[in-house]
Amino acid sequence: MLVDVEFRRPDGIMGLVLGVVAEGGPLIPERLDQGLYLAGHWSIEHLTNVRERWKEKTPHEPLGFQEYGVCDNPEQAVEKLGLRELPERFFVTFVKIRRADQPADGGWRWHKWGPYIGDKTPTCEYLHDELEIDEVYTFHVYEPAP
DSSP: OBOOOOOOOOOHHHHHHHHHHTTTSOSSOEEEETTEEEESSSOGGGTSOEEOGGGOSSOOOOOSSOSEEEESSHHHHHHHHTGGGOSSOBEEEEEEEEGGGSOSSSOOBGGGSOOBOSSSOOOSSBGGGOSSOOEEEEEEEEEEOO
């Protein structure tokens, strides 16, 4: 089940750091739909209380999917992971990565961000070098902390 959460504005130094990391994207995630948010960075744990199951030392019930990865668009991740049908409470953040914004040397690479669940076929190590893929979204599924 997808649920909405409230984000807090970071204080002091963290606000400055996240502002730089967001590179023009939203510092405070923007709501796309219930439980779905577009962010400009990957540091959501500084803006709301979350439970990251994969970081816990105690065993937990497997969800049947990896809790982070890459997709072509937000709705694709929700559908392919079946998030609306799950009884547990989740929210998902997405960060858009555009090929046009990537440097010619280096930049965003596929292998660092989890499985790609999209419909296209990546052929290069760097997004900048892809000919058929203009943008992707990284996603991360979180449980709100109790």
